[in-house]
Amino acid sequence: MQREVRLSIIIPCYNAAATLGEQLTALANQTWERSWEVIVADNGSRDDSRRVAANFLARMPNLRLVDAGARRGSAFARNEGSRQARGTALAFVDADDVVAPGWVAAIGRALDQYPFVASRFDIERLNQHSWLSRTRRNPQADSLQRVSYPPYLPHAGGSGLAIERKLHEQIGGFDETLPRLEDTDYCFRVQLQCQVPLTFVPEALVYVRYRDTLRGMLRQTRERAIANVALARRYSQQQGESKRSLSPWLSYARRWLRQLGRLTKIRQREQFAEWLRMNAWLIGLLQGSLQYRCPPLAI
Template identity: 40%
Template sequence: MNLSVIIACYNAGDTIVMQLEALAQQKWSEPWEIIFADNGSTDETIASIEKFQNKIPNLRLVDASKKRGAAHARNVGVSIAKGKALAFCDADDIIAPSWVAAMGEALKKYDFVAGQKDYKKLNEPWVFECFGIQETGLHEAAGYLPFAGANNLGVKRSIHEAIGGFDESILGIEDVDYCWRIQQSGTKLHYIPEALIYFRFRHTLKGMYLRSWNMGCQEPLLYRKHLPKGMPRLITWKTFVKAAVVLPLHLLLKVRDKKSLGRWLMDFAWRTGQFKGCIQYGYNPFTQLNFG
């Protein structure tokens, strides 16, 4: 088996059929498999996957519900994978028709790759504009290493195993940590625009808020982990002083419609989440030292 596609899933019943249909249309001349690692779904997710097992060769489903989080689910999926190379995508997105072939061929040439995202196809205009994302390839952390989401990522299995897989203590931004640790081990991240996925944002104000809150809460843990490895301090006391001034002003002066409200809610959730995370994970934004 040359390639294993690993898909972590949890209560994706509303979207997973579209991803399954996209997987069923994939063509690549070399042997590959699909592994869905279910993190404890209680909706129609598992039933939907089982319906496609006769339609898609080498489709497997594994129980990954022992521990919460996509990191754990992906690690469980890799543990039963047969491929020499691994490709990760998500159950709520849709891969383009040539995604598997593009990933498979890229991983013959490179050890670590990330594909392109289209943000417009699956999202209403106000949602896309609310998030304000312009990048279609790699993301940059100010003054540090690039990263990409695990919704469109490929790596040689030997490298995944060498770094110990995804860090299961990080929830929501474990893919950033994963990318950084692989690069710290000496492996470059290559951008492969041919490996295209259609990305789905959260479509409700509540969903947007919770996503940003979770990311903010986890960032201090991520940053504390990487500060000793040369990462600059991206959360300082100035971060919270600025937020305390700017957020109320933006609420009064800039929130005029659903899009601007969504943008403000995400900013508010992100900064308040960061503050909570600093306390929870012992990240001190006021000094060069950490609490504890």
Template identity: 40%
Template sequence: MKLSVIVPCFNAADTITAQLEALGKQQCLEPWEIIIADNGSTDETVNIVKQYQQIFTNLRLVDASAVKGSAHARNTGASVALSENLAFCDADDEVTSGWVAAMIEALSKHDFVAGCSDYSKLNEPWVVKSCGVREANGVKDYVYFPYAAGNNLGIKRSIHNLVGGFDEKMLLLQDIDYCWRVQKTGIKLESVSNAIIYFRFRNTVKGMYRRCWRLACYDILLHQKHQQMGMPKLIRWRHLSKDAAILPLKFLLKVRNKETFVRWLLDLAWLGGHVQGCLKYNYLTI
């Protein structure tokens, strides 16, 4: 078995069909498998997957409902994988036809890899213009360690096990935490430009705002956790105060249409989430 593709899901009935169809169109002659790790769906997700099991002989469905969150679902899928090579994608995105082959090739050369995203297929143009600059597309540089999104990662199973998998206590940003912990072992995160997925953003302003706020709140928890592992203090109150002072000026100078307004609104959400996270997790660095 050359690759185990792990797809965590929860109430993904509206999108998982498209992802399964995309996985079924892979241009790959090597043996590989799909593991759908269901995190306790209450909609038609499980029934849809069971229908596709009658078509795809390499498709497995596992119960990953014991602990809430995609981290547990990913870990559960990895625990039953038949391959030493693991690849993670999400139920609300769509892999391109060469994704599996690209992941197999990449993991034959490297231990830890990340693919890239295409925003054009699944999102309206205004959504891409509003949100595209905020997402980690491929490997994103950072002053601590680079990172990538968990919807397009590949890794050796032995290394996944070495770091204890994804942190199941983190309901968000567990993918960044995972990337950082893997790299702390000395393993580099490599970019795979031809392992492309079609990424789906939230399609309402409210959904974008709420997601950005929650991510920012968890960002504080993420930094707090890694400061205990040697990460420098990168988020400080004086930085948040500066951002708060600049926001009204940015509104006056940059907001000209729907796209620029949504960008500004997401900046506001990121700031608000950071402030909430500082208070919630007692992160009071000056």
């Protein structure tokens, strides 16, 4: 009789050949007394990602490589990996991050107490080579992340989330229509639809890798701002908090004035990068507001 698998760790993967091996090495060195598996859900990679994963099959008998290339997007890859998983619980980590020693055991023990959990982030270890790392903030260093718009619930990054499988299936998995922040939306829906809180597990540590180019950082920031507007509009409408007012637009204009004033105080390239990052954020808020026909967020 086949032994029950307690935990399935799902890695959505798209063109991650340069980093996937480091993540798989970290998982290969993990131990836990319960049965667990690792699933690399390949989202149609065009590089050597599949070969990198295949090279670990002999070393990791609990590793499986599945085809998740029918539709582009990390949400689809996570969902497809979940559909093919054998575990009674699911955990998600990204192909460009690295789990710390003891992560599997820590996240597994946490799931024995809480049905929906999130890991702690470290942003130093994998970003030391980049001067841009000094402009970044760690949103999950010692607690969950929070938003200043409805539904005002805590959330966490998708890398390091873990959940009982029945809850994942109850909400229908990740929303594949969202190009970004599908992990934030996932956290909201689990809490709202299942009435299950998200629990922070500081013992479960994930080393997170950031974009190491200025252009990549600015594009990501702008896209995240747009996605935040989309979520704010979605949940404001659901909770009946849609309001029309000039106040958010006046506040947005004042933010630009303050931002322009900071330009004269810049003395270092890190300060300039942070100034550009905030510009990208404000531009994204405006784009999102025009696209979704709602006021800019005060975030």
